[in-house]
Amino acid sequence: MSARRIVITSGKGGVGKTTTTANLGAVLAKRGHRVILVDADIGLRNLDLVLGVEKRIVFDIVEVVEGRCQLRQALIKDKRIENLSILPAAQTRDKTAIGELQFAQVIEQLGEMCDYVLIDCPAGIEHGFRNAIAGASEAIVVTTPEVSAIRDADRVIGKLHERSLPLRLIINRIRPEMVRSGDMLSVDDVTDILSAELLGIVPDDEEVIDTTNKGEPIGLQVESRLGIIYDKIARRLEGDLVPFTQLSTPGFFGRLFRKAG
Amino acid sequence: MFEFLARFFGKPSSSATAKERLRLVLLSDHLSLAPDVVEALKHDLIEVISRYVDVDAANCDVTFEQQEKRVAMLANVPILAMRARPMPRRTTPRKPAGTAPQPAADAPANGVPRAPGRAKRKRRRQADPSAPATAGLSPA
Ligand SMILES: Nc1ncnc2c1ncn2[C@@H]1O[C@H](COP(=O)(O)OP(=O)(O)O)[C@@H](O)[C@H]1O
Ligand SMILES: [Mg+2]
Numbered sequence: 481m482s483a484r485r486i487v488i489t490s491g492k493g494g495v496g497k498t499t500t501t502a503n504l505g506a507v508l509a510k511r512g513h514r515v516i517l518v519d520a521d522i523g524l525r526n527l528d529l530v531l532g533v534e535k536r537i538v539f540d541i542v543e544v545v546e547g548r549c550q551l552r553q554a555l556i557k558d559k560r561i562e563n564l565s566i567l568p569a570a571q572t573r574d575k576t577a578i579g580e581l582q583f584a585q586v587i588e589q590l591g592e593m594c595d596y597v598l599i600d601c602p603a604g605i606e607h608g609f610r611n612a613i614a615g616a617s618e619a620i621v622v623t624t625p626e627v628s629a630i631r632d633a634d635r636v637i638g639k640l641h642e643r644s645l646p647l648r649l650i651i652n653r654i655r656p657e658m659v660r661s662g663d664m665l666s667v668d669d670v671t672d673i674l675s676a677e678l679l680g681i682v683p684d685d686e687e688v689i690d691t692t693n694k695g696e697p698i699g700l701q702v703e704s705r706l707g708i709i710y711d712k713i714a715r716r717l718e719g720d721l722v723p724f725t726q727l728s729t730p731g732f733f734g735r736l737f738r739k740a741g
Numbered sequence: 742m743f744e745f746l747a748r749f750f751g752k753p754s755s756s757a758t759a760k761e762r763l764r765l766v767l768l769s770d771h772l773s774l775a776p777d778v779v780e781a782l783k784h785d786l787i788e789v790i791s792r793y794v795d796v797d798a799a800n801c802d803v804t805f806e807q808q809e810k811r812v813a814m815l816a817n818v819p820i821l822a823m824r825a826r827p828m829p830r831r832t833t834p835r836k837p838a839g840t841a842p843q844p845a846a847d848a849p850a851n852g853v854p855r856a857p858g859r860a861k862r863k864r865r866r867q868a869d870p871s872a873p874a875t876a877g878l879s880p881a
Binding site: 626627630631634635638659661662663664665666669673 | 754755756757759760762763764766767770771
């Protein structure tokens, strides 16, 4: 069977697509799936850095498409997590270097080699976005609880509907104490406005910055706050019914962070 | 602490403001209508309804709801009292007479002729002035 090919997209930049791709990919691999991450952000490659494999890049996706190397040669295997590989984007090429059809072919080929292909989509809804969704069979829309991110997510959701791509939502960078005080849109507000199914809730947490600094995906520390959260998201992707814990439960702020889902 | 007190005394939360603004802007994105056009539409809708019934204008609420792949407009218009007769002002010529003499409170806002047999329902609404009229219409 061919793999699930999931594009991680948002419209707006900086909301957490790359972070989500890296951490979810690491957790899925830890759970025993064969995972390949694809950086579709040509010209602004970042996924390699977040995963800490930037020094090991030899070939990239554009070189694969141009026939300069075999697809397998361009894949970088993660040394810490078995079953996790990444196909890097080109850094010095223009984003129009690849077309939709070529991109879809690469994704299809990767699908023969693993269980999950996660595609880290660039910001925007233009060329790079169309490429990134071309080979996907489903989508994860990442948003933050902010008006501009939600509006852009709505645009993207419209585009995904046009392609009949099933999608689910991850709400990133929630701050429970702000939600409780009425200064931040709640999870319910966001799912309500976007009328999309929820896949996960990720709190705003400095652990993200810490792990990104080191180039260590969260899946490495399964017992960390965020490790638990991404693990739940991975299980929902697998089809488990993992309940969402209410972020707005009264109690200590510190404890609330751990209660995210 | 000041924030807390401010909220305690009824200052609307910024998340409520965000939600309302988003609703409006997404609606205009979906319909390709400018936000001020949507506002004008709400205003005119309430104006038309108040030609036939006394409405509580301050508490009217017109919202738009995403339903699967279309947007529906929901008007919640509290009625204070029925008017004895409709206000004479009309901008469009009336269709040949023959239907019920008085429009029902829940007449669809898009002008579809009312079905007969609404009289009972109308009276019931009259008895309960707080009953809202809900008008639904969905753009293509
Ligand atoms: N849950 C989070 N908590 C704290 N910081 C986060 C979180 N998610 C993302 N960030 C930070 O936000 C920035 C943008 O994230 P990134 O994943 O690169 O976004 P995108 O790929 O959508 O442009 C990064 O600096 C990242 O560390
Ligand atoms: Mg990115």
